[in-house]
Amino acid sequence: xxxxxxxxxxxxxxxxxxxxxxxxxxxxxxxxxxxxxxxxxxxxxxxxxxxxxxxxxxxxxxxxxxxxxxxxxxxxxxxxxxxxxxxxxxxxxxxxxxxxxxxxxxxxxxxxxx
Amino acid sequence: xxxxxxxxxxxxxxxxxxxxxxxxxxxxxxxxxxxxxxxxxxxxxxxxxxxxxxxxxxxxxxxxxxxxxxxxxxxxxxxxxxxxxxxxxxxxxxxxxxxxxxxxxxxxxxx
Numbered sequence: 001x002x003x004x005x006x007x008x009x010x011x012x013x014x015x016x017x018x019x020x021x022x023x024x025x026x027x028x029x030x031x032x033x034x035x036x037x038x039x040x041x042x043x044x045x046x047x048x049x050x051x052x053x054x055x056x057x058x059x060x061x062x063x064x065x066x067x068x069x070x071x072x073x074x075x076x077x078x079x080x081x082x083x084x085x086x087x088x089x090x091x092x093x094x095x096x097x098x099x100x101x102x103x104x105x106x107x108x109x110x111x112x113x114x
Numbered sequence: 115x116x117x118x119x120x121x122x123x124x125x126x127x128x129x130x131x132x133x134x135x136x137x138x139x140x141x142x143x144x145x146x147x148x149x150x151x152x153x154x155x156x157x158x159x160x161x162x163x164x165x166x167x168x169x170x171x172x173x174x175x176x177x178x179x180x181x182x183x184x185x186x187x188x189x190x191x192x193x194x195x196x197x198x199x200x201x202x203x204x205x206x207x208x209x210x211x212x213x214x215x216x217x218x219x220x221x222x223x224x225x
Contacts, residue, residue, distance in 0.1 A: 041220075
């Protein structure tokens with residue numbers, strides 16, 4: 001149980017394009033979803049927290065107009081990196097949880113901007 | 115701000131030996147402490163967690179201890195195996211809401 005699916009797993013695109021990443025909870029309802037960014041050999045840095053039907057709460061230093069988050073249902077959240085540039089290249093991981101249960105992570109998306 | 119320090123950053127042990135990773139948190143209101151194992155390019159996987167109302171929890175070869183007074187908690191892996199090689203992250207949170215992750219420990223188990 002507690003499976004989180006994240007797509008795509010890997011994306012390469014040109015600078016200036018927008019990229020959408022999906023995070024789905026497959027066998028539970030995710031009241032809260034989280035988006036993290038992880039640079040090579042570094043820890044997971046929380047970008048934003050989203051609750052179903054509410055606006056996302058962004059961490060300090062994260063541009064909300066750059067990283068658009070939508071949590072339209074209890075099983076789906078999306079992260080859109082708008083007008084992506086090479087410095088946005090990173091490993092993005094989502095997690096989801098139901099109520100007081102632990103967070104369960106997706107497989108991550110490796111984003112490369114050329 | 116809230117902070118979790120994790121040591122060591124790298125750890126090499128011989129197969130069969132024990133490994134210990136330590137974390138210290140700053141927010142005394144933290145009451146939930148999960149440990150995640152992450153293999154290269156894969157998702158972090160929860161391996162054990164502990165809540166602040168207990169001092170120790172064990173699951174087969176893995177155990178976690180918590181010292182609330184000192185605000186530190188540790189992961190203990192006994193009888194290490196090569197497949198234990200990975201990066202381990204500790205985290206602290208209030209409830210299970212917002213995790214503050216440690217910087218990670220790269221564990222290598224030498225056969």
